[in-house]
Amino acid sequence: MSPRTTPADGGVVLGVDVGGTVVKAALFGPDGTAVATTRRPTGAHRGPEAVVETLLDVVSESQAAAERRGTPVRAVGVASCGIVDERAGVGVFSAAFGWRDVPLRRLVAERAGVPVALGHDVRAGGVAEARLGAGRGHEVFLFVPIGTGVGAAVMIGGRPFGGAHRQAGELGHLVVRPGGEACGCGQLGCVSTVVGGPAVLRHYRELAAIRNGTAGTAGPADAAGVAALAREGDPDAVRVWSEVVDVLAESLAVAVTLFDPSAIVLGGGLAGAVELLFDPLRERLAARLAFQVMPEVRPAELAYEAGCLGAGLLARDLLDPAAGRTAQDP
Amino acid sequence: MSPRTTPADGGVVLGVDVGGTVVKAALFGPDGTAVATTRRPTGAHRGPEAVVETLLDVVSESQAAAERRGTPVRAVGVASCGIVDERAGVGVFSAAFGWRDVPLRRLVAERAGVPVALGHDVRAGGVAEARLGAGRGHEVFLFVPIGTGVGAAVMIGGRPFGGAHRQAGELGHLVVRPGGEACGCGQLGCVSTVVGGPAVLRHYRELAAIRNGTAGTAGPADAAGVAALAREGDPDAVRVWSEVVDVLAESLAVAVTLFDPSAIVLGGGLAGAVELLFDPLRERLAARLAFQVMPEVRPAELAYEAGCLGAGLLARDLLDPAAGRTAQDP
Incomplete structure (x- = not known):
């Protein structure tokens, strides 16, 4: 402002x-x-x-x-x-x-x-990101907050594009794992069934329970805790986190192919794990692109x-x- | 005009x-x-x-x-x-x-x-479709011509959205068959490796050659010929055509989730096979949508x-x- x-x-x-x-x-x-x-x-x-x-x-x-x-x-x-x-x-x-x-x-x-x-x-x-944050200077960019699930605002000329029925940008409900987990939206295998706080915690607990032979409720209390374990090299946490980055890269490659943005601004809780997320994500996104122009992938500034x-x-x-x-x- | x-x-x-x-x-x-x-x-x-x-x-x-x-x-x-x-x-x-x-x-x-x-x-x-054709009255619609490959124009308020680098809407280069056929764009398994005149003809000839035990060059000379055979119930042509409709439905479901258009206007050569394409496509697209609003799927008017x-x-x-x-x- x-x-x-x-x-x-x-x-x-x-x-x-x-x-x-x-x-x-x-x-x-x-x-x-x-x-x-x-x-x-x-x-x-x-x-x-x-x-x-x-x-x-x-x-x-x-x-x-x-x-x-x-x-x-x-x-x-x-x-x-x-x-x-x-x-x-x-x-x-x-x-x-x-x-x-x-x-x-x-x-x-x-x-x-x-x-x-x-x-x-x-x-x-x-x-807010367009006028005061990480989207400044970008005519076309995506603002992608990752919280409980994954959302996206498609910003064109500083204004959000809502589509015909105010439902554009539902990046979190692209189907990336056909036949996968049920999502609240009614589909199976949406991005949000892998990327998002509750999914990360649940998947970590499932792996840990298999490894320990118990239904574990000890350990991390939230996705940030799983990220912290991944940083320390915990193999279950690393595996869960790697799948998060893969699914994000896959869905963002789709968004880049259709929207051709010059920047992707990631916000929300999971994006707080900056050094764990951004470099691997840039690498895997770039590997998925051919003719498409690789956008800047940067953290939101307004948290x-x-x-x-x-x-x-x-x-x-x-x-x-x-x-x-x-x-x-x- | x-x-x-x-x-x-x-x-x-x-x-x-x-x-x-x-x-x-x-x-x-x-x-x-x-x-x-x-x-x-x-x-x-x-x-x-x-x-x-x-x-x-x-x-x-x-x-x-x-x-x-x-x-x-x-x-x-x-x-x-x-x-x-x-x-x-x-x-x-x-x-x-x-x-x-x-x-x-x-x-x-x-x-x-x-x-x-x-x-x-x-x-x-x-x-042209926005002002004079099938897009009239639609604030947000996709114009999807199917020829050698598949293109798309994302129309917002009568104007085409080009993205940051004039590459938005590359629907034909969404990857729908990971590890599939090489596409000229550098990726594997793009929509255009399945949907599009040359792909349809090539896939039909491959199936016919397997069936007949020969490398067949007889038979249909183009995709319209394959469509004609599918209409007559030729099993190879039916199979090729079904894959075309599946891949179109899959990629359009992605486009609907991200763009939320009120109409999809299909043009180009393959869209000429109207009764073979539109009803099955509407059915399979609708089956893939959950919360998304099903858009009108209609033929281009300006051919x-x-x-x-x-x-x-x-x-x-x-x-x-x-x-x-x-x-x-x-």
Whole structure:
């Protein structure tokens, strides 16, 4: 977010990221820095209404906090996981929340009383990386956050491409192991059944249980723990990690063949294992390409805050429409 | 091309399609109808200079023909196969012609003395289908011509998406049979090693030779002949055709997952076998999709002339820039 000093858009905006398990919010000043942040469990286990309630409470509390600082919130940006229709302002579907066609933009606007923009978490993160992070200077790049599964935002000219039904870029649901593990999406052998926190931990535990002859629950507690073991040379961890890198390389080769990006920006938890991931991935991706131009493969720069920051940018654009059109396709 | 009656752009434009084996050209009147067409072998076997010479000769002769009709050519559009940089006006690479970095737009402009636009044959065909053909009304669709190999133009808002290096949409070079047949692109088992005229004919002849114990050259002379045999129930032809449909379905499922189009428009020679191709393809594509929205799968409407017509549209846009920006990305 570039510094803005005009009275017309110099206020504070609120960016909210509604993720699978946590709602994150941040107040951003006119120069784009976060002046206050908060996070709260979504309460998704209590059903979709609870998630909406959490969202609205976080918005209200953030507004109150801003008032106390003497800088009222001028606009709100909300980035949500699931299928999001930015133009209609609707959360179309979310398996994590069990919701369908929730008019999020209207609900938040009624509560907040200021302009509200709705975005998709991964695409909003892509907007943040495009303007302020690792995508700067790239006309066409992919933002690929790896968390529970694998997402992708296809960024074209600084704007996210959503496809005809807001479902473009579902890199995590390319089938790379036909007949493989069942994925929540209904297919077998998707990228996300191999690459992603729960899959990595589960596969490590399966191998370790075979090796030890027991159903092991000791050992690493998460994918980062498996990565740490791989770094130490633990053979099961190395094997699981190698499969992660292979599947990522295979799926990214497909994405390069179809999108021809000049950069791939990897974010999310697993991308934190930088030295374990990036060099082997570059090598295996390059080995899979022939005529295609090898893109830069680089870490995201905005880490876990990209979604929140992207939501803030969507809000800022409402105050300065010439700057953005970020919520819409080219 | 919509009717235009203003003197400013009412003239005749020339569209030229430089294909692998044939240069096609057509003069288009203000209402978009072709008033004269011509075709000439590229002469590619005599080297890249010969192809450029053929192109320039076709341009000159078409201009002379237009003069004789009393309607001089006001602008020229050239659509070329290979890798084309529309913005720079350069033919970057063509395996068929053996050329690299040929400044086609400048060369044609020097010869023609009128404004010239350069396009990519598949993307220009996509523009024609978007404005005048089967893509009308679709914000996001794929134009997939199947000829010697398989190409694709990704159409977004009426404009072709080229990627960072003008290589987006290389559907024909997705690897679907790892370790399979060598493709001219340097990979093994690409879509184009199964789907495409020469592959279909070769695979049929291989099966027939095994069945007959001889290296057969009798039988069908091209892929359309194999399709005709499949229609009659010839078991080898049925088997080859089934593999074509499978590989098309597999690769289109990937494209749907990443691009989320509302329509797939199939053109080119093989798509002419309409009743043999479309229903089985729709069925097998639908079977591969889970959460993805099944797009319309429909035949191209402009047949073999899409490239030529698309080139004509690029030329027309030079006279009326507000109409198009067709040669550029979103």
